[in-house]
Amino acid sequence: MESLQTAWPKILAAVAKELLLLRRDRAALLVLFIMPAVLVVVLTLVQENIMGLTGQEKTRALFLDLDGGRVGRSLQEALAGGEGFELTVLDGRQVDETELRQRVRSGEHQVGIVVLADASRRLRSLTGRLVRSLPDRTEVLSPVRVVFDPGSMAALRAAVTARLRMALQMIALEDKLAVLDRELNQGLADLGLPPETVPAPFSSLGEILARPVLTLEAETADAKMRHDPVQQNVPAWALFGIFFTAIPVAVTILQERNSGIRIRLESLPVSPLVLFTGKVAAYIGVCVCQFLLIALLGMYLFPFLGLPAFDPGPAPLSLLVVIVAAGLAASGYGIFLGTVCSSHEQAAALGPTTIVAAAAIGGIMVPVYTMPPVMRKISVVSPLNWGLNSFQELLLRGNGLGAITDDLLRLALFFLVTVLLAWKLART
Amino acid sequence: MKSKGRAGQVAILAQKVRKQYPGGTEPALEDFSLHVEQGEFFGLLGPNGAGKTTAVSILCGLFPPDSGLVRIMGLDVCSQGRAVKALSGLVPQDLALYEGFTVSENLRFFGRLYGLGGRRLQRRIDWCLELAALADHGDRLVKTCSGGMKRRLNLVAGLLNEPDILFLDEPTVGIDAQSRNLIHEQLLRLKDQGATIIYTTHYMAEAMELCDRIGIVDHGRLVAEGPPGELLQRSSCDSLEALFLHLTGRQLRDS
Numbered sequence: 001m002e003s004l005q006t007a008w009p010k011i012l013a014a015v016a017k018e019l020l021l022l023r024r025d026r027a028a029l030l031v032l033f034i035m036p037a038v039l040v041v042v043l044t045l046v047q048e049n050i051m052g053l054t055g056q057e058k059t060r061a062l063f064l065d066l067d068g069g070r071v072g073r074s075l076q077e078a079l080a081g082g083e084g085f086e087l088t089v090l091d092g093r094q095v096d097e098t099e100l101r102q103r104v105r106s107g108e109h110q111v112g113i114v115v116l117a118d119a120s121r122r123l124r125s126l127t128g129r130l131v132r133s134l135p136d137r138t139e140v141l142s143p144v145r146v147v148f149d150p151g152s153m154a155a156l157r158a159a160v161t162a163r164l165r166m167a168l169q170m171i172a173l174e175d176k177l178a179v180l181d182r183e184l185n186q187g188l189a190d191l192g193l194p195p196e197t198v199p200a201p202f203s204s205l206g207e208i209l210a211r212p213v214l215t216l217e218a219e220t221a222d223a224k225m226r227h228d229p230v231q232q233n234v235p236a237w238a239l240f241g242i243f244f245t246a247i248p249v250a251v252t253i254l255q256e257r258n259s260g261i262r263i264r265l266e267s268l269p270v271s272p273l274v275l276f277t278g279k280v281a282a283y284i285g286v287c288v289c290q291f292l293l294i295a296l297l298g299m300y301l302f303p304f305l306g307l308p309a310f311d312p313g314p315a316p317l318s319l320l321v322v323i324v325a326a327g328l329a330a331s332g333y334g335i336f337l338g339t340v341c342s343s344h345e346q347a348a349a350l351g352p353t354t355i356v357a358a359a360a361i362g363g364i365m366v367p368v369y370t371m372p373p374v375m376r377k378i379s380v381v382s383p384l385n386w387g388l389n390s391f392q393e394l395l396l397r398g399n400g401l402g403a404i405t406d407d408l409l410r411l412a413l414f415f416l417v418t419v420l421l422a423w424k425l426a427r428t
Numbered sequence: 429m430k431s432k433g434r435a436g437q438v439a440i441l442a443q444k445v446r447k448q449y450p451g452g453t454e455p456a457l458e459d460f461s462l463h464v465e466q467g468e469f470f471g472l473l474g475p476n477g478a479g480k481t482t483a484v485s486i487l488c489g490l491f492p493p494d495s496g497l498v499r500i501m502g503l504d505v506c507s508q509g510r511a512v513k514a515l516s517g518l519v520p521q522d523l524a525l526y527e528g529f530t531v532s533e534n535l536r537f538f539g540r541l542y543g544l545g546g547r548r549l550q551r552r553i554d555w556c557l558e559l560a561a562l563a564d565h566g567d568r569l570v571k572t573c574s575g576g577m578k579r580r581l582n583l584v585a586g587l588l589n590e591p592d593i594l595f596l597d598e599p600t601v602g603i604d605a606q607s608r609n610l611i612h613e614q615l616l617r618l619k620d621q622g623a624t625i626i627y628t629t630h631y632m633a634e635a636m637e638l639c640d641r642i643g644i645v646d647h648g649r650l651v652a653e654g655p656p657g658e659l660l661q662r663s664s665c666d667s668l669e670a671l672f673l674h675l676t677g678r679q680l681r682d683s
Contacts, residue, residue, distance in 0.1 A: 260522030263485075269542065269543065428450065
């Protein structure tokens with residue numbers, strides 16, 4: 001074994017060699033730095049739009065009241081009073097339902113709500129008949145029509161429909177109570193009793209029923225941490241870029257093997273471990289730079305694009321441990337690829353294909369929880385999934401390194417296994 | 429070179445070396461023995477697949493033999509491999525250069541792996557550039573150099589550590605007459621300075637011009653050994669090529 005004193009300058013020489021080779025390789029720089037930077041910006045912007053389409057942002061709605069009565073007024077108040085809608089009220093004298101449909105279809109608004117003409121009078125008549133005679137079959141009214149943008153997603157449709165149903169039930173309930181109250185007072189008057197005769201709870205039945213007594217508290221498990229596309233995408237696409245370092249690692253190995261360089265290196269008084277350490281150290285440095293670039297874009301460019309800024313969390317140094325572990329796994333895979341493949345073309349085809357597949361399986365492109373059950377089970381075999389889980393524990397759940405020991409060990413083990421396989425293959 | 433070689437002292441000693449590659453049907457080297465003195469220019473000739481490159485690889489410590497003894501300047505190649513590598517230089521048959529580096533960057537990198545640094549490394553780089561007639565091309569990317577320039581650079585990259593023993597595996601393949609002539613001149617200069625040189629080649633004229641002694645290898649065995657003139661005298665052949673074909677046969681060796 002070489003002493004550290006003689007090995008150290010040689011390791012530095014190997015690091016410098018790898019970095020210089022990379023600096024002169026424009027295609028590799030493009031893949032390692034520009035590709036993940038572009039992907040993180042584009043996909044975060046796209047996913048912000050998806051949030052809008054799925055109702056995670058305020059829904060832009062057109063409201064056309066052709067009724068002009070209580071139903072239209074109450075519904076407008078109920079929708080405008082909540083947080084979910086950005087309501088644009090149209091004048092029923094100037095705009096008809098056809099124009100509203102066109103404006104929704106054009107994508108200008110996600111939802112169009114039309115309160116049909118005569119809705120209030122028909123509701124009053126229906127509830128009057130219901131209260132007075134309780135018929136066997138209840139007639140059902142459709143006083144409101146909803147039109148959705150063809151591009152809106154199922155989640156948004158479900159949320160809007162539920163909200164409207166709730167508002168209509170409240171309006172119907174209020175109407176029934178008003179009719180009941182009127183009928184009660186009429187009954188008392190027919191009996192020659194004053195309205196005060198009704199006991200207290202029944203005299204204010206309308207108000208009692210209308211007042212909410214139950215509410216729902218919904219919040220994220222840890223309210224300190226943010227969960228949005230920025231916090232998901234910045235580490236995810238940085239990780240994607242980190243695993244692409246496997247390609248230049250493999251290419252340099254092939255270049256050295258297919259020329260006389262490897263023979264020359266083997267003929268020098270230098271341990272293969274020194275060259276190996278230099279290669280891995282250089283690419284871990286590259287991985288740190290990649291993450292820094294993506295994180296800085298998230299922190300300083302995203303706010304200019306109307307996106308929330310990336311928050312590196314309470315312990316940014318913990319992220320470094322994940323980056324190093326992911327860098328080790330990527331380098332190991334690159335060394336394995338460089339040994340298994342016999343040409344640059346093979347590595348250039350096999351490398352990106354396997355990394356993109358591992359990224360898709362691992363939840364980089366689509367969160368794992370949205371995948372079918374079978375894919376959710378398969379996702380645990382992807383090293384990118386281990387890296388992403390680690391980042392999410394630190395950034396989204398606010399946990400420390402203790403919570404990601406398993407995933408860090410998996411990444412380290414992946415590095416060891418790929419390097420050992422490569423070493424065994426190289427010897428045969 | 430570090431020191432003037434002392435004639436009569438053994439530089440390379442190989443005895444009964446055997447090597448068979450995994451999956452090979454017959455050994456690449458069998459009962460291979462060689463004795464080269466310090467300061468000697470020894471040519472290793474043989475048809476394709478005869479075992480020349482295997483012999484050079486074992487002698488400079490790239491991999492161990494299956495059996496037999498190999499000593500370089502008195503050091504055992506198997507147990508003292510790194511010491512052997514420190515005092516020898518190898519010029520591989522294929523170009524062993526980073527095409528994306530400049531001429532100087534290549535020399536600097538390999539020089540650092542030899543353990544050189546600072547002024548000493550710069551002096552060695554300058555010396556190598558001068559020797560290869562590349563002093564004006566130090567900043568040129570290797571991929572933009574001509575074949576001859578690359579071959580000359582390939583040669584001097586093996587001289588950075590001032591080796592006592594230089595192994596050259598067909599160093600003049602595919603280059604123009606001028607570059608070949610320059611390489612010949614510089615190799616003879618190195619020999620005059622005391623270097624021991626092992627030279628594999630297919631060019632008989634080269635072997636006649638450069639080598640003190642030659643060894644002809646076939647089927648992994650040394651079938652003839654001696655000064656070229658003496659070998660011709662001992663045989664009835666009128667040229668080294670005729671002797672070579674007489675000893676190794678006229679059958680093509682494509683596999």
